[in-house]
Amino acid sequence: MAEKVIRVMIDDLDGTENGDVKRREFEVLSQKFTIDLSDANHKRLEELLEELTSFTDVAVAVIEPNTLAKRSKSTSKLANGHTVTDLRNWAKENNIEVGERKISNDTYEEYYKAFPDARPAE
Secondary structure, three states: OOOOOOOOOOOOOOOOOOOOOEEEEEEEOOEEEEEEEOHHHHHHHHHHHHHHHHHHOOOOOOOOOOHHHHHOHHHOOOOOOOOHHHHHHHHHHOOOOOOOOOOOHHHHHHHHHHOHHHOOOO
């Protein structure tokens, strides 16, 4: 029994099945993407990316407040708006030494005694 398989590439943008449709890779703001496009749509994409690049080259990235807190909420050792900066400032005011990168569990416990609402729910 013979079987013939025909692979047809379809343009993801407009659904055409031209013979010039290929898988194309591109990058936007350090994020890589892949898409199946005809030569014409690939040219359009390249033109758009070139125009976009003229803006992103001079723009400044904005990090939303609390973005990091939201990402690490499940592992945060502080609650109710208390931040590591708050803890470090409190420790400094109370002559408690805090490492540059790591804060000891004892220091957290002292902070919880001073600010009970900072302890996350278990």
